[in-house]
Amino acid sequence: MDSEMSMTSQAAHGHHEGHEEISWIRKYVFSTDHKMIGYQYMVTSLFVALFAFFLMVLMRWQLSFPGKPIPIFGPILEKLLGSSMAPGGVMTPQLYNSFGAMHGTMMIFMALVPALFAGFGNFVVPLQIGAPDMAFPRLNMASFWLFFVGVLIMMVSFFVPGGAAKSGWTSYTPLADFADMGPGFHPIFNGQTLWLIGMAFNITGSLLGSVNIITTIIQLRTKGLSWMRLPVFVWSELVTAFLLLLAFPPLESAAIMQLMDRLFGTSFFSPEGLIINGKHADISGGGSSILWQHLFWFLGHPEVYVQILPTMGIVGEIFANNTRKPLWSYKVFVYSLLAIGFLSMIVWAHHMYMTGMGQAVTSFFQIFTTIISIPSVLLGTVLLLSLWGASIRFNVPMLFALAWLPMFGIGGLTGLPLGWTASDVVLHDTYYVIGHFHYMMAPASLLALFAGIYYWFPKATGRYMNEFLGKIHFWPTFIFFNGIFFPMLVQGFAGVHRRWYDGGAGWQMAQNVLWLNQVMSFSAWALAIAQIPFIINFFWSLFAGKKVTDDNPWQATTLEWATPTPPGHGNFLHPVAVYRDPYEYSVPGYKQDYLPQWESDERLNKEGKLSQVSF
Amino acid sequence: MEIPYTVTARPDTGLYNAKVGIWLFLASEVMLFGGLFSAYIFLRLGATHWPHHILNVPMGLFNTMVLISSSITMVMAWSSLKMRQFSNYRKWLGITLFCGVLFLSVKSVEYKDKFHHYGIILNSGQEITGHLAMTEEEAIHSDVLKIKPDPENAGDFLFQLKSIFSKPEGEEKVLEIPKKEIRWWSNFVPKYNTYLATYFTMTGIHALHILGGLLVLGYFWGPGAALYRTNPEHLANRVEVAGLFWHFVDLVWIFLFPTLYLF
Numbered sequence: 001m002d003s004e005m006s007m008t009s010q011a012a013h014g015h016h017e018g019h020e021e022i023s024w025i026r027k028y029v030f031s032t033d034h035k036m037i038g039y040q041y042m043v044t045s046l047f048v049a050l051f052a053f054f055l056m057v058l059m060r061w062q063l064s065f066p067g068k069p070i071p072i073f074g075p076i077l078e079k080l081l082g083s084s085m086a087p088g089g090v091m092t093p094q095l096y097n098s099f100g101a102m103h104g105t106m107m108i109f110m111a112l113v114p115a116l117f118a119g120f121g122n123f124v125v126p127l128q129i130g131a132p133d134m135a136f137p138r139l140n141m142a143s144f145w146l147f148f149v150g151v152l153i154m155m156v157s158f159f160v161p162g163g164a165a166k167s168g169w170t171s172y173t174p175l176a177d178f179a180d181m182g183p184g185f186h187p188i189f190n191g192q193t194l195w196l197i198g199m200a201f202n203i204t205g206s207l208l209g210s211v212n213i214i215t216t217i218i219q220l221r222t223k224g225l226s227w228m229r230l231p232v233f234v235w236s237e238l239v240t241a242f243l244l245l246l247a248f249p250p251l252e253s254a255a256i257m258q259l260m261d262r263l264f265g266t267s268f269f270s271p272e273g274l275i276i277n278g279k280h281a282d283i284s285g286g287g288s289s290i291l292w293q294h295l296f297w298f299l300g301h302p303e304v305y306v307q308i309l310p311t312m313g314i315v316g317e318i319f320a321n322n323t324r325k326p327l328w329s330y331k332v333f334v335y336s337l338l339a340i341g342f343l344s345m346i347v348w349a350h351h352m353y354m355t356g357m358g359q360a361v362t363s364f365f366q367i368f369t370t371i372i373s374i375p376s377v378l379l380g381t382v383l384l385l386s387l388w389g390a391s392i393r394f395n396v397p398m399l400f401a402l403a404w405l406p407m408f409g410i411g412g413l414t415g416l417p418l419g420w421t422a423s424d425v426v427l428h429d430t431y432y433v434i435g436h437f438h439y440m441m442a443p444a445s446l447l448a449l450f451a452g453i454y455y456w457f458p459k460a461t462g463r464y465m466n467e468f469l470g471k472i473h474f475w476p477t478f479i480f481f482n483g484i485f486f487p488m489l490v491q492g493f494a495g496v497h498r499r500w501y502d503g504g505a506g507w508q509m510a511q512n513v514l515w516l517n518q519v520m521s522f523s524a525w526a527l528a529i530a531q532i533p534f535i536i537n538f539f540w541s542l543f544a545g546k547k548v549t550d551d552n553p554w555q556a557t558t559l560e561w562a563t564p565t566p567p568g569h570g571n572f573l574h575p576v577a578v579y580r581d582p583y584e585y586s587v588p589g590y591k592q593d594y595l596p597q598w599e600s601d602e603r604l605n606k607e608g609k610l611s612q613v614s615f
Numbered sequence: 616m617e618i619p620y621t622v623t624a625r626p627d628t629g630l631y632n633a634k635v636g637i638w639l640f641l642a643s644e645v646m647l648f649g650g651l652f653s654a655y656i657f658l659r660l661g662a663t664h665w666p667h668h669i670l671n672v673p674m675g676l677f678n679t680m681v682l683i684s685s686s687i688t689m690v691m692a693w694s695s696l697k698m699r700q701f702s703n704y705r706k707w708l709g710i711t712l713f714c715g716v717l718f719l720s721v722k723s724v725e726y727k728d729k730f731h732h733y734g735i736i737l738n739s740g741q742e743i744t745g746h747l748a749m750t751e752e753e754a755i756h757s758d759v760l761k762i763k764p765d766p767e768n769a770g771d772f773l774f775q776l777k778s779i780f781s782k783p784e785g786e787e788k789v790l791e792i793p794k795k796e797i798r799w800w801s802n803f804v805p806k807y808n809t810y811l812a813t814y815f816t817m818t819g820i821h822a823l824h825i826l827g828g829l830l831v832l833g834y835f836w837g838p839g840a841a842l843y844r845t846n847p848e849h850l851a852n853r854v855e856v857a858g859l860f861w862h863f864v865d866l867v868w869i870f871l872f873p874t875l876y877l878f
Contacts (some may be wrong), residue, residue, distance in 0.1 A: 132618060212636070214639050219620050220619060245642060246643065246646050249643045249649070250649065250650030256816065259810060260805060264804070266804035267809060268813075268816075269653065284806060284808045284812075286663075286808065288657060291658065295653075295654065447791075571781065
């Protein structure tokens with residue numbers, strides 16, 4: 001391994017003159033290379049995803065068998081977090097709330113967005129546009145480390161007195177203004193305050209990252225790569241970066257205001273006459289909790305698209321590659337992305353129909369929520385029609401990408417009733433909502449995440465992931481995702497509330513659908529087991545996977561496949577130029593069924609060959 | 616490996632990388648302050664009572680002048696660099712730095728004034744503002760608050776101007792108010808009311824931006840200026856980018872001043 005590593009590093013240096021030897025710590029830890037930063041983002045966020053999933057695995061026990069001690073992990077929890085949190089291995093309501101809040105926060109802000117936007121964004125975008133690195137490499141490193149500190153703060157918050165934040169991933173006020181305060185809590189080192197500080201780090205990191213991605217795409221596109229020749233993944237990253245850039249700062253100001261409320265006793269989000277624990281709160285009042293909701297959802301809604309847009313890009317890439325034909329309509333795809341990006345900024349208050357905002361405001365948000373479904377459907381249609389008449393290669397990336405489509409469909413269509421006040425009032429805060437948004441955020445986002453990992457793994461490491469283990473990973477993952485989330489839609493229609501600590505056991509009307517709790521819990525546990533083949537595959541393939549014999553193993557057309565395998569510092573051996581559209585597959589009149597963007601017409605029909613083997 | 620367009624502009628966009636980056640960053644800053652301003656509007660629209668004349672307008676006006684001047688000197692510093700007049704660059708950037716420090720000094724005097732200014736809300740809902748006629752320590756332990764109320768004309772520009780240079784004369788009569796008649800009293804810190812909460816939060820974040828700007832400009836005045844010898848155009852670009860940030864921070868103040876001091 002060591003000798004192989006040094007070979008890579010020598011090889012990586014070999015093709016660019018005048019490079020001093022980089023120390024280990026600058027190469028793997030404080031790296032400014034976009035690819036290494038991409039790996040760092042990806043590995044960190046996969047760990048966070050596993051951790052946050054584990055929180056939910058434990059919560060599912062409480063939902064199915066309320067009040068019973070958690071087997072195996074119960075005693076560990078009691079030992080780690082104290083008997084006030086898990087007496088005798090039973091999950092207390094506080095622990096349940098804190099696990100729920102942290103599951104949401106970590107999954108969204110510290111697992112999925114960093115993996116999909118920053119992980120793939122950092123690794124793939126500069127390669128796909130033919131750039132030597134990101135526009136601001138040191139800023140890039142700073143973004144990662146800000147994010148990493150944010151993750152650490154969130155992790156540490158589990159062990160402060162009173163435990164991690166308990167006010168939901170939305171941190172609604174005035175609850176969050178006063179949660180984790182008073183006797184037994186440290187004024188700063190308490191769950192909710194650490195949540196805010198951790199989020200501030202995370203937001204700052206995302207902002208710098210999105211500045212970097214946008215600048216890179218605008219400035220560092222190689223010769224010939226005009227806007228309408230950009231791969232769809234680059235487009236999706238561009239739109240996502242703009243959403244993060246513009247939607248995140250209001251949440252940062254909201255987090256600052258909530259910190260002011262908590263640390264300096266202001267009343268930004270606390271109304272007059274607030275009673276806490278039977279006592280009149282000693283505050284000036286005059287604030288508004290609706291204000292928090294507005295500022296939160298102004299980010300919170302675009303955030304959903306921040307997750308789903310890069311997955312659309314990934315799926316688009318893999319579809320084109322494995323259907324061996326151009327996307328059904330590249331232009332519709334791109335304009336839909338842009339339309340979704342724009343509209344997603346003006347639909348946020350559809351999360352707030354229950355606050356009584358008034359008819360005019362709700363009408364506005366209903367209209368735009370309905371309108372945003374149009375580009376979403378167009379986009380799904382482009383992908384669906386791309387399959388029509390194709391001779392599809394069913395490799396593992398394609399399986400995951402194909403499975404994305406129905407998951408995205410269910411997630412999107414179940415959202416429509418929530419976009420209209422009349423039906424939302426009934427379904428609000430039930431498991432139906434949980435089921436709906438998880439279809440987007442869990443099956444759709446994660447399946448595309450896996451698809452992307454299987455797809456770009458050969459470029460990143462020089463080895464394929466194992467096909468058989470990949471299929472063993474795929475089928476149970478796909479099935480059990482639905483086993484978890486489809487019953488939620490059913491329970492939601494029966495009126496089961498999303499925040500019940502006992503899974504509905506205490507409510508007469510829920511008795512008919514209680515058995516579904518166990519279906520969901522066993523699916524969740526089976527889903528956890530189904531990830532084992534992936535973890536084995538990931539590490540095994542890193543060192544012993546089948547070696548890639550061609551720089552372009554999938555016979556793809558986009559620029560990332562023009563680099564050596566794995567790409568060294570500076571990425572390309574020769575300056576690259578772009579001669580054609582991104583997905584010229586099966587063009588009649590050529591010997592091969594794919595025309596890479598970087599090949600001019602004269603140079604086509606040559607055999608692909610491996611310019612460098614390493615790793 | 617060299618990243619293209621760090622110094623020269625990309626032909627089709629006409630911009631070098633850092634300029635694209637700073638404009639994007641400023642867009643996000645607009646949204647950050649946009650969030651705060653929206654919060655201000657939202658809270659003020661819903662407020663039953665909004666205090667006036669708490670801040671010293673002449674001081675704020677002076678600070679506005681200081682920042683506007685610093686924007687001008689910032690441009691002079693950059694154009695000196697473009698004309699390769701290094702000593703002029705040092706001079707103009709030095710004045711810019713001085714203006715920034717002056718702004719923060721005046722701001723901290725204003726903050727200090729607020730911490731010594733008190734407000735009392737009686738059980739009847741009536742509000743009395745003024746300065747304590749006892750030490751803070753005594754006020755906390757005593758059953759009676761002794762306070763010199765602000766005079767009627769406390770909001771007048773001339774009165775405020777005079778009060779900067781001489782002790783506030785106020786009405787000499789001292790009110791003695793038993794604490795059991797008081798619902799809420801405190802000095803003018805953020806928690807006193809929503810107005811002061813927004814005032815301190817917004818100006819505080821703005822001051823942090825000024826401080827950040829000063830650090831960056833200070834670096835380019837001092838050690839960062841060494842780049843002039845090897846690549847003056849690169850230094851000019853960096854100063855331009857830092858200057859764009861500086862103008863933005865000034866612009867935010869142009870909005871903050873009327874919002875918080877005048878309306």
